[in-house]
Amino acid sequence: MRLTMIRSSIPILLILLLLFFLPCNISASDEASLTFQVHPYLPASELLDRFAPLTKYLSEKTKTKIVCNISKNYTDHIDMVGQDKVDFAFMGPASYIIMTQKYGLKHVLSRLEVNGTPLFQGVIVTRKNSSILSLKDLAGKSFAFGDPNSTMSYLVPLSMLHEAGIRKDALASHVFLSSHQNVALGVLIGDFDAGAVKEEVFFEFKERGLKDLAWTPKISEHVFVTRSNLPSEIVNSLKSAMLALSDKSILSSIKSSVTALVPADDSDYNNLRSIILSLEQAD
The missing domain is CATH 3.40.190.10 (Periplasmic binding protein-like II)
Structure with a gap:
């Protein structure tokens, strides 16, 4: 009887030991997260401060932890976004065009509206x-x-x-x-x-x-894009949150003159695409 009890307790003990030593990265408390990459058009510390309110807002709206990072340089930024190494990103218009030429189209979320217009000079x-x-x-x-x-x-x-x-x-x-x-x-x-x-x-x-x-010439403003294989429900959630954003303190944190995040399409960048093509042909 005593031997039978010992034998029956061994599987339970093994299960408890396995649970105890499971890697922490599959724990239920380990929160899924999204990476948000910004190109380095200003010093990294300043950009992290500028985009912190937007990151917090999107995290709350999507109910997902979002981590904002600043790329080392423009080339790294283009390659990281193009190779789908980040979940979504903020890009300058030329970097966006260069990225699509090299890696193909991505999901476009929105673009900046500055002083009431989505164009800048x-x-x-x-x-x-x-x-x-x-x-x-x-x-x-x-x-x-x-x-x-x-x-x-x-x-x-x-x-x-x-x-x-x-x-x-x-x-x-x-x-x-x-x-x-x-x-x-x-x-x-x-x-x-x-x-x-x-x-x-x-x-x-x-x-x-x-x-x-x-x-x-006037060029379509800076743009938010996602990796090509980001699940559609996350893409839609990010896009909806961006287009619904009306909190002026969040918008002005990006830049004092930002008035909204507005719809964008790849075709909005065709005039810049033509300029870049003419430069390539000139070389």
């Missing part, structure tokens, strides 16, 4: 006391770009220079300074004769001595 700038009055005057001058994959600090301004008959080899020199702010500061302190920045940065530094030389 960039500015080719110089100093207020500069003798440069037109793009043609940039021949033989030094020029500062931001990142090689940036919409408004490289690709669109480069297209404008081409249209004005100024190729990069016609410039005295050109450099990439990574960020719009670096470009503005480089021009202001006299390291470069001119540069290209987005309108937000131009207005930030205008009173400190920047002068607008030429404005870019």
